[in-house]
Amino acid sequence: MIIDHPLLGPRDSAEFTYMGDAKLIDRPDPDAATAARDFYDYAYLRDNPAGWHDELWFHEQGDRSWLVVTRNTITHEIRQVRLARDVARARGRST
Amino acid sequence: MSQKNRISGGQIDRTKTLNFTFDGKRYTGHPGDTLASALLANGVRLMGRSFKYHRPRGVLTAGSEEPNALVELRSGARQEPNTRATTTELFDGLTAKSQNRLGSLRFDAMAINDRFSNFLTAGFYYKTFMWPKAFWEKLYEPIIRKAAGLGSLSLKDDPDVYDKGFLHCDMLIIGAGPAGLVAALTAGRSGARVILADEDFRMGGRINSETFVIGGTSGADWAVTAIAELGSLPNVRIMPRTTVIGAFDHGIYGAVERVGDHLATSETGKPRQILWRIYSKHTVLAAGATERPIAFDNNDRPGIMLASAMRTYANRFGVAADKRVAIFTNNDDGHRTAADLHAKGVKIAAVVDIRPDVPRSLDYEVLHGEVVDTKGRLGLTFAEVKLGDGSIRTLECGALGVSGGWNPNVHLTCHQRGRPTWNETLAAFVPGGTLPPGMVVAGAANGDMSTHRALQGGAQAAQTVLDLEGPLPDLPQAEDAPINVTPFWYVEGASRAWLDxxxxxxxxxxxxxxxxxxxxxxxxxxxxxxxxxxxxxxxxxxxxxxxxxxxAGKTIPEVGTTMFRPPYTPTAIGVFAGRHRGKDFHPTRLTPSHKWAEERGAVFVEVGNWLRAQWFPRAGETHWRQSVDREVLATRASVGVCDVTTLGKVDVQGRDAAAFLNMIYCNGFGKLAVGKTRYGLMLREDGIAMDDGTAGRLAEDHFVVTTTTANALPVYRHMEFVRQCLAPDMDVQLISTTEAWAQYAVAGPNARKLLEKIVDVDISNDAFPFMACSNITICDGLRARLFRISFSGELAYEIAVPTAYGDALMRKIMEAGAEFDVTPYGTEALGVMRIEKGHAAGNELNGTTTAANLGIGRMVSGLKDSIGKVLSQRAGLNAEGDLRQVGIKPVNPADPVPAGAHLMKATGPVDAAHDQGYVTSACYSPTLGHAIALGFLKDGSARLGERMRLVSPLTGVNVDVEIVSAHFIDPDGERLRA
Amino acid sequence: MHNLTTLTALGGADARVDVFDHITIAENDGLALASVAARMGQEAACQAHLRTLLGAVPEVGRAVLHDPEAGFWMGPDQWMVGAPRATHEMLADQLKDHFGETASITEQSGAWVCFDVTGPAMPDMSERLCNIPIREMAAGDVRRSVIHQLGCFVIRRDAPDHIRILGPRASAQTLHHALITAAQSTA
Known part of the structure; x- marks a missing residue:
């Protein structure tokens, strides 16, 4: 596959390491009353859909960016590639 | 023997003669021949025996689709079984053998299988060899294996080398027939970067096999001119002998270039084949079409071949399949073969056409009918024809050309889930549905069967995908005959009529x-x-x-096709391995002291990709234990040195560096003073231990983190994940420095005395206490880092210098330590000393253990958030009686305590239900004089002193042991702080 | 002054040179290297310092081939700076002084082996080594890529037949073997 890196342009997916569901960005609040339950869901209940999926890919043999790749797991079509850091900020992970 | 079936014409070089042997017999051919064409030229029709029935077989085709003419090519280590004679380019000195025979090819003893064909039908093995059960392995399988199959392997290492490579282009064109050539010309002239690949050694595709005129010249000559122009364009790469074997995601194609297969042996160092990974923006598939046969009884005799193949042998290779041939067809194309061969003086026994409205000929007889059977033990002699009126006629012929119509080569269009669609006119599947992104199909592969339409399709394809403006380029005049085919697959009543x-x-x-x-x-x-x-x-x-x-009473499109999968044609495994074989299977990482260790005769061990010194044998030591015991005792008695460069190192800088470490380590780092080092345990988010190491604070905003050797990369990846995805606005910068520093552990009571001779600073216990760390200089000014940390349990330091100085530092340490008899030690002694000290390592951090299991549950700070903290607190990981790390020693000092063995209560049953724990690491402790082990035991901390049994029913271990503290030596840590 | 001597990445006292008909592979033992990573919120100041040092800020996927210091982009807000070791043995310290609090500097001199590959067969050889589009690359283009499973930086230098390869130093011999093999395949 070719992943269109937001900074570097098209790169062979062989340069990347895969980590699955990008919901891993949404780490729960450890101080919440429901933290135990939230972290259980976070650690174990990830999506693995047949179809569109936001996934984490690490450009290990490149610029060491974590990316959020929106990929169709059936056709392998890639619709969007974003820097995970930007996604994390957009989802309110800035401290 | 002269080449009795060689006729005039063809694209072979008759000025040169090539010698070759088949089954030990000598023959000659010419440059431009394939092994198959040369054998046919020499009158050899019988080329092999079939897979199951051992029936005599000859060529069916003249290309890569060949099912029959498979040979063992070359000899010795280069022998390659199942090589298609139809694609094997003839070279001088070629040797080939027929395969799958017992005895000679002409008198194959296994041909008896053919007599039992009634029993050897589909599913025969499933049905027959069911019982008795034991017979399968002992009797049936060996016999079947001996009888079935094709060629044999040399069973020697492949002496050839294979390369992998990477190419980039705007347009990959697969197939260099008329469509491909015009596509390449159109794209090439526009300046696009073009790769033109064809599996054949001679480009031109089908037109090399035809007598068509293109633009006033012969098709073959037109192809030569086109190739010459393409060759003059610097933006076009012409790749003959290159098969595109697969279409992968997003415009990535796999292609095998056969660089040396047409040579007797490849030049030294040069690859036999190259596996190219081609990155292509657009692809024109112009792979042509494949003729299909018609099934009738005994349609597999040598001499019976596709009509198009017969034409190829005549037109391209100047070879008549026989002096007297017949044709059996359901379409007009079959008649071309008769016309071409007749023009070359070959006697046409008759053309048999299943269609009532058969095209007539003045030159030879055309019959309306069907071939219903054939004769000839080792080759065709007669074909039996049932005429339209029901009468039977026998044709004497040595070759029969069969044409059942043409199938577009849609394979590559289907490698990405595409499914072909049915075309009624062609009675064949054509590309349809979803093509791989960026692919267009042109020429016969797209169902455009005439030369004119192929040329037009190729030009159109190139213009469309490259978005070129303007009309199509001027195309040369070429034939544009319509397709007239009547679907006909097998002769009514046929039974022993071969499909596959x-x-x-x-x-x-x-x-x-x-x-x-x-x-x-x-x-x-x-x-x-x-x-x-x-x-x-x-x-x-x-x-x-x-x-x-x-x-089934359905139409063909309703039945559908099976999936087409890569590779398009059989591909040598060696080319997938490329250069990655033997010692080059993976990269090797050498430590900075490697050269020095080699000089000292170290025995090395692979740790991941690293080569580390395992021990340093001395003269007179005959067993590794002698060396390891000596290294341990010498280190504990005086001083030892060990290369620990392989531990992962990550530089962590930034204002939020301490906060970041608080996040990744379960224990706290915020209050760690500058100049101090601390042990850190990283958890996974699920609360299980991930890795451990130390972090030294070199400055307020600068830490050096170490990881275990094995986890260096995953931990770095994890740290980047936390930095970028969980804490995107922390001021933290990370970079790996594992290889930037050569780092040596200097351990033992004399470690300080030794290092004092080297370092430029005060390292007394007061000035540089246990867990201190600092940037220092050594040897009058070389920058270095010093950490007072200990894995061995002794007074110990780790000292690091830039890698290029690593060799010099090791030699310096040895020189300075001579007066203390400094002893280099390897990974075995390192392992023994850490077990003696009770330090957890990879065997204990095995992906199932928690901080609590490791006995350091209290390290998990409750005062701060950290990865894994929340889930490490869940009930399931904190039950009463959970596993705790303990030490284990044998009651009888002579007994072993092997790793992997399980702990059972001193009395009671020995079974999984009564399992109490298990041993993770074990060694012989030279310090204590008996075996020791670390392991996990239920409620272990409360069971010190308990007598238990250590068992391993599989290996026959049953030993009385005592549970002890995991800290076998210096439990109070006095040596560390000395 | 200390009297410790260095070994080259290939373990020799002197840098190794291998000459083929159309390719020369030269170990380059003369480089000092350090990484520069902008501190959060200091990106502009860090880039200004880069500009005074190199004359320009290396853009994504690019190097600034400047003397004596040169630099290339490694990742977001991160660059590698190189200079001759003979004059810049203490490059990391020099950069710390130059960048002050605007960047994190990490010494990288010992982490890499460097090979200069030159000759007319260089593009052919590159195609057997890694997936970089060598024929489209211009002087100053930099790609991180994989050569024989090793993560390497490949820098297209000024001369059209010259690339510089930075690979992991501990695997210098593996990388060298891969280069020699590819040279023999193509030269």
């Missing part, structure tokens, strides 16, 4: 499979093995589908 000649699947087998309930085409394929041979059914699948459709 390579796997010996007949019409009868397909019928049987249907009768036994295999209705899905995928089931048919697997039950009968139709299309599962190395030719992947290129000439046979359609026949099978058609018969299946008829039996």
């Amino acid at each position: 000649q390579q796997n010996d699947v007949t019409v009868k087998d397909v019928k049987l499979s249907h009768q036994e309930g295999f209705r899905s085409v995928e089931h048919l394929k697997r039950y009968t093995t139709l299309g599962m041979a190395t030719d992947q059914g290129k000439t046979s699948n359609m026949g099978g589908l058609a018969i299946m459709a008829e039996l």
